[in-house]
Amino acid sequence: MLYFSRWKVTAILLTIFVSLVVLVPNYLTSDQIKNYWPSWLPGRQVVLGLDLQGGVYLLYQVDVNDYKQKRLKALEGDIRQAMRDEPRIGYTGLGIQGDLVQLKIRDADKVDEAAKRLRNLLNPLSTGALGGAAVSEFQLEQGSDGLMRLGFSQAGLDKRLGTVVQQSIEVIRRRVDQMGAVEPSIQRQGSDRILVEAPGEKDPERLKNIIGRTAQMTFHLVDLNVSPDEAAKGNLPPGEILLKQKEPGGMPMVVDETPLMTGEDLTDAQTSFQSQTNEPVVSFRLSTSGARKFAQVTTDNVGRLFAIVLDDEIISAPRINEPITQGSGQISGHFTVESANDLAVLLRAGALPAKLAVAEERTVGPGLGADSIAAGERAALIGTVAVVIFMLAAYGLFGIFANVALVVNLILIMAIITILQATLTLPGIAGIVLTMGMAVDSNVLIYERIREEQRLGRSPVSAIDAGFRRAFGTILDANITTLIAAIVLFQMGSGPVKGFAVTHVIGIVTTMFTAITFTRLVVATWVRYRRPSVVPL
Amino acid sequence: MRLLRLFPDDTKIPFMKWRKWSFLFSGIASVLCFIFLYTHGMNTGIDFQGGTLMEIQTKSGPADLEGIRHTLDALGLGEVQVQSFGADDDVLIRIVRQEGGDEAQTAVVTKVQAAFGDSVEYRRTEVVGPRVSGELAENGIIGVLAALALIMVYVWFRFEWQYSLGAVIATLHDVVMTIGFFAVAQLEFNLSSIAAILTIVGYSLNDTVVVYDRIREMRRKYKRLNLVVLLDLAINQTLTRTTNTALTTLLALAALVIFGGEVIRSFTASMLFGVVIGTYSSIFIAAPILIFLDPQLAGDKSAKKIEDDGDEAAEPA
Numbered sequence: 001m002l003y004f005s006r007w008k009v010t011a012i013l014l015t016i017f018v019s020l021v022v023l024v025p026n027y028l029t030s031d032q033i034k035n036y037w038p039s040w041l042p043g044r045q046v047v048l049g050l051d052l053q054g055g056v057y058l059l060y061q062v063d064v065n066d067y068k069q070k071r072l073k074a075l076e077g078d079i080r081q082a083m084r085d086e087p088r089i090g091y092t093g094l095g096i097q098g099d100l101v102q103l104k105i106r107d108a109d110k111v112d113e114a115a116k117r118l119r120n121l122l123n124p125l126s127t128g129a130l131g132g133a134a135v136s137e138f139q140l141e142q143g144s145d146g147l148m149r150l151g152f153s154q155a156g157l158d159k160r161l162g163t164v165v166q167q168s169i170e171v172i173r174r175r176v177d178q179m180g181a182v183e184p185s186i187q188r189q190g191s192d193r194i195l196v197e198a199p200g201e202k203d204p205e206r207l208k209n210i211i212g213r214t215a216q217m218t219f220h221l222v223d224l225n226v227s228p229d230e231a232a233k234g235n236l237p238p239g240e241i242l243l244k245q246k247e248p249g250g251m252p253m254v255v256d257e258t259p260l261m262t263g264e265d266l267t268d269a270q271t272s273f274q275s276q277t278n279e280p281v282v283s284f285r286l287s288t289s290g291a292r293k294f295a296q297v298t299t300d301n302v303g304r305l306f307a308i309v310l311d312d313e314i315i316s317a318p319r320i321n322e323p324i325t326q327g328s329g330q331i332s333g334h335f336t337v338e339s340a341n342d343l344a345v346l347l348r349a350g351a352l353p354a355k356l357a358v359a360e361e362r363t364v365g366p367g368l369g370a371d372s373i374a375a376g377e378r379a380a381l382i383g384t385v386a387v388v389i390f391m392l393a394a395y396g397l398f399g400i401f402a403n404v405a406l407v408v409n410l411i412l413i414m415a416i417i418t419i420l421q422a423t424l425t426l427p428g429i430a431g432i433v434l435t436m437g438m439a440v441d442s443n444v445l446i447y448e449r450i451r452e453e454q455r456l457g458r459s460p461v462s463a464i465d466a467g468f469r470r471a472f473g474t475i476l477d478a479n480i481t482t483l484i485a486a487i488v489l490f491q492m493g494s495g496p497v498k499g500f501a502v503t504h505v506i507g508i509v510t511t512m513f514t515a516i517t518f519t520r521l522v523v524a525t526w527v528r529y530r531r532p533s534v535v536p537l
Numbered sequence: 538m539r540l541l542r543l544f545p546d547d548t549k550i551p552f553m554k555w556r557k558w559s560f561l562f563s564g565i566a567s568v569l570c571f572i573f574l575y576t577h578g579m580n581t582g583i584d585f586q587g588g589t590l591m592e593i594q595t596k597s598g599p600a601d602l603e604g605i606r607h608t609l610d611a612l613g614l615g616e617v618q619v620q621s622f623g624a625d626d627d628v629l630i631r632i633v634r635q636e637g638g639d640e641a642q643t644a645v646v647t648k649v650q651a652a653f654g655d656s657v658e659y660r661r662t663e664v665v666g667p668r669v670s671g672e673l674a675e676n677g678i679i680g681v682l683a684a685l686a687l688i689m690v691y692v693w694f695r696f697e698w699q700y701s702l703g704a705v706i707a708t709l710h711d712v713v714m715t716i717g718f719f720a721v722a723q724l725e726f727n728l729s730s731i732a733a734i735l736t737i738v739g740y741s742l743n744d745t746v747v748v749y750d751r752i753r754e755m756r757r758k759y760k761r762l763n764l765v766v767l768l769d770l771a772i773n774q775t776l777t778r779t780t781n782t783a784l785t786t787l788l789a790l791a792a793l794v795i796f797g798g799e800v801i802r803s804f805t806a807s808m809l810f811g812v813v814i815g816t817y818s819s820i821f822i823a824a825p826i827l828i829f830l831d832p833q834l835a836g837d838k839s840a841k842k843i844e845d846d847g848d849e850a851a852e853p854a
Contacts, residue, residue: 051800059669061639204662205647357639361646361664368592368660368800375798383792387785393541394781426801427729430793434736434808437789438743441782445747448778455546474750477695478743484691485684485739489732492680497732504736537540 002465002524012517016408019415026418046418048199049425051496052373054366055199056184056207060356062164062192067354068152071160072096075121075138075150079103082117089114105146115140118148125159135159161192164353169194174349175210193359204363206342212356214311215346217266218259221297222305222317226254246313247334253314255307260297262351265290269347271340274332280340281332284347291327299323308333310343376429383433384410391440395447397536401526402443405519409439412510413503422506425499435507441478442515446471451537460535461527468520475515483508543780552772552820553765553828559821563710570717579720582727583663585677587634587670589645592622592661593653599625608652614645623799627660639666661800677731681712684735688742696749699830704745707823711741714814715807722806729804736808740786741815744779745823751775752824764828772824783816 025033025043033043050057076096083089083103090106091114105114123137137156141149165188172194173186184198184207201207223240231242231254244252268285286294297306298320307317308331315333335343388406391399413432417424450467458466486508490501526532583590595601602619605628609617615633622629630649635641642664650659665673685705693701715737719726751771759767790812793805 061666061668205650208643357666358643358664359639359666360669361643361662363659363662365658365660367594367658372798372800375796379793379795379797382796383789386788386792390541390785390788396540426798427732427804430797430801430805433789433793433797434786437786438740438782440785441743441778444778444781444785448775448781451546452774470754474747477750478746481688481691481742481746482739484687485735485742488680488684488687489735492676493728493732497728500729500732500736 002461002468002520002527004521004524008517009521012521016411016518019411022415022418023411026414042419044418044421046414047421047423048369048373049423049428049496049499050197050199050362050369051364051426052369052376052424053199054202054364054369055197056201056204057360057362058196058198058208058211058358059189059360060168060194060196060212061359062161062168062194063355063357064161064192067161067164068099068157069096070354071137071152072099072101076101078121079118079150082121083114085117089117100149100151102147102149105148108146111142111146114146114148115142118150121150123156125156158191165192165194167353168356171350171352172196172211175345176207178345178349179207179210194356200366202366204361208358208361210342210345212358213346214352214355215263215349216311216351217263217347218309219261219294220255220257220259220307220309221301222307223254223256224305228252228254243307243309243312243314246310246315250314253305253307253317255309255314259309260306261286261290261293263347264350265293266347269344271337271344272330274330279332280335280337281330282335282340282344282347283330284328286327286329288327291325294327294329295323295325298325372426376426380429380433380436384436387436387440391443395443395537397526398443398447398523401519401522402440402447404522405443405514406436406439408518409507409510409514410436412514413506416506416510417503422502423499424503425496427496428499428503431500431503432507435504435511438482439507439511439514442471442475442511443519445474445478446515446519447537450535454535454537460532463535464523464527468516468523472516475512479508479512542777543784544777548773548776549769550773550776551769553769553825555821556825556828559825563714563818563822566717567710567713570713570720573717574720577720577723579716579726580723582725583631583634583665583670584727585670585674587642587665587667589630589632589642589649590661590663591630591632591646591649591659593628593630593657594624594660595626595628595657597656600628602628605630609649612648612652614648627799634667634670639668642666673728677728680731681734681738684738685709688738692742692746692749696753699827700749700753703823703826703830704742704749706826707745707818708738708741710818710822711737711811711814715811718807718810719803724803724807727803729801730807733804733807733811737811737815740812741818744782744815744819747778748772748775748819748824752827768824768827772820776820779816779819783812786812 022042022044025037026045028037037043073096076094079094079101083091089110091103092106094103095101105111118140121138122140125135125137135155136153137160138150139153139156141151143149169186169188176184176186176196176198184196184201186194186196189195196211198207220243223237226235226237226240228242228251231240232252236242236254239257240254241257242252242254244250265286266284267287267290270283272281272283273279274281302320302322305317305319307314309315315331318332331343384406388403391402391406393399395402410432413435416422446467449471450463453463453466453470454460483505486501486504490498490505493501600621602621606617606619609619609630609632614635617633618629618631620629621627632645632649635645646662646664685708688708689701689705692704712734715734718724719730724730748771751774752768755762755767755771787809790805790809794802794809797805
């Protein structure tokens with residue numbers, strides 16, 4: 001156990017040296033790394049968690065019910081249209097019932113034809129050509145007396161939700177990228193959640209406002225013939241809806257339910273200033289087809305009002321003074337420069353396919369983050385020093401060996417965290433300090449064993465050899481049980497807790513490494529040069 | 538230099554004689570933990586309950602807790618807890634879960650910020666919706682159980698089922714005591730508490746395994762030895778190691794409790810308690826309990842491994 005081949009010694013020392021090199025960039029500024037640190041060397045720095053550098057953790061949940069309602073509404077419209085096609089099919093009781101759209105076909109002869117038309121609306125999502133089962137979004141259920149029910153198929157809904165989450169992530173990424181400044185990580189969690197982590201973000205409210213807005217922009221013609229008061233009582237002509245104004249105190253307005261245009265027809269949106277009033281406005285540019293549509297509508301409706309609606313709130317309702325044919329326009333609506341800017345960002349990035357709600361939010365201010373770093377560093381320093389002093393008192397020279405191993409262990413832990421770009425959190429620092437306390441366990445095990453063997457009358461070399469060998473199995477068993485608990489924690493944890501699990505796991509592994517390689521090497525070297533007649537334990 | 542030894546060599550402490558008392562003590566303590574848990578309940582944090590937590594720091598002098606409570610009560614957000622947090626200008630506010638869905642929870646933050654405006658620094662804000670909190674609690678329980686099950690399998694695989702059962706009983710004892718500690722001290726029980734419990738599970742098992750390892754070794758060596766004598770011998774022989782490791786770990790944890798900051802105090806304090814309990818249970822529960830599980834330890838089927846581990850390598854190299 002005390003013999004080391006030359007290449008083993010080299011490998012151990014090289015590992016420590018490489019770890020030291022990996023750590024250097026942590027003490028440099030990013031400018032120094034860019035200008036002076038050789039690019040072929042690893043230039044990564046430790047990633048600090050949100051709790052240490054401040055920032056925002058937002059877990060969004062796709063509002064599945066809202067999404068379902070939206071889809072059912074669209075389906076209802078499609079069904080109405082399909083039944084109107086020549087030859088018309090008479091029906092009654094078309095409406096949304098919970099998770100279903102149902103209707104009753106009047107004429108028994110036409111039930112088959114109706115079913116055929118409805119089947120065209122089931123919206124196949126995959127054909128099943130590649131061996132998988134064919135999946136449609138909806139499924140049709142035929143009852144007696146011409147009753148037709150269309151509802152979601154589970155597979156179809158899951159598939160659509162997957163797409164919705166994916167699209168939402170893309171939209172969020174576009175929005176956040178255009179905001180500049182922060183570099184958040186955006187990732188899918190589970191089947192219907194999105195996790196946004198923005199370290200260093202100082203304005204969580206603004207970030208939330210930008211991410212969480214559906215930002216569905218639509219243009220609607222205003223119907224001034226119906227008074228909002230009447231409409232509020234429920235006297236709405238079919239196909240029209242009552243919308244409130246965003247501006248507090250603004251009168252609600254009755255508008256056509258079907259929009260003239262949607263945000264998808266926009267190609268660009270920018271903040272600018274109105275020439276006369278110098279008020280911030282958002283200017284937009286329409287796609288070619290959008291411009292054509294807009295030109296047609298404005299030509300047909302000169303003199304009428306059209307409402308610019310964002311997420312079911314009217315931002316403004318200008319009058320169409322003349323046909324707008326050049327494919328661009330302006331939205332005014334009592335904006336500040338920032339709110340105009342944010343709206344432009346939202347319009348450029350597009351609408352979210354479904355409503356998102358914040359299911360979990362954690363924000364840490366930069367002040368607390370800095371305090372936590374200081375507290376963590378202080379605790380780590382004092383904890384380590386306390387352990388070092390104890391080991392020195394309990395094991396003397398061998399305590400020094402253990403303490404050198406402890407420092408090597410710390411270097412290895414930090415190097416691995418740096419290389420893996422694992423996030424260091426405050427509980428993570430606690431994990432490192434705890435490792436410092438537990439790491440000397442392997443030394444304690446070995447030393448106590450050597451002591452015992454020596455007291456049984458063995459020579460120093462034999463006692464040391466047996467000590468290492470016998471303690472090794474114990475170290476392995478003991479550490480693997482600890483490792484199992486730590487890995488379970490890593491699997492289930494998130495955020496700061498995961499940070500603890502990471503350093504704890506890394507710490508256990510490096511502890512085993514230093515105990516069976518480095519400590520042994522140091523002791524072996526000492527034995528070779530000192531030829532001790534007794535082990536001072 | 539004379540080295541520090543907490544115990545003299547060759548201690549002959551009759552741990553096995555005390556086992557009645559230690560089992561009785563642990564049994565009563567465990568029952569008390571359950572009773573206390575039932576009567577006083579846990580101080581569950583927002584992680585498992587849902588709701589809002591905010592840490593604020595006043596910008597001018599010590600915080601006026603009464604005034605802050607008054608301001609918050611006026612917002613009509615239901616039950617509000619206001620407490621000093623570490624420093625006298627640092628205040629922790631906890632607001633119960635609001636009626637309604639996720640949006641109602643996040644609205645709380647906006648209301649509180651509107652009430653205090655710029656007069657305070659918002660150091661930390663945590664909002665957990667009702668759905669997520671339920672899942673977090675579920676995952677926590679599953680995690681602890683999964684860890685216990687996996688470790689049981691590992692110990693079974695490496696030792697015998699009697700050891701595995703003994704280790705799990707001792708560890709469950711530690712988990713119950715730690716949960717009792719949370720209830721008695723009314724420390725906030727949150728996600729990091731689950732992490733603390735898992736760490737304690739890991740530590741306590743580490744300790745137990747070391748003692749078991751020695752018991753196994755001695756059973757191979759001294760096959761005829763009376764089990765009570767053997768267990769006592771094994772505990773005594775590993776005693777210095779057990780206490781020394783506990784001490785270094787406690788030193789590190791004490792540094793964390795004292796200097797690591799208020800944010801992780803419930804985490805570090807519970808681990809400190811858990812390491813003490815874990816050490817106690819390895820000596821007074823895990824080892825002595827082997828005597829009940831099977832006096833002959835199922836004939837020790839690993840006995841034939843003696844050859845691999847024997848003394849032939851003990852000659853001087």
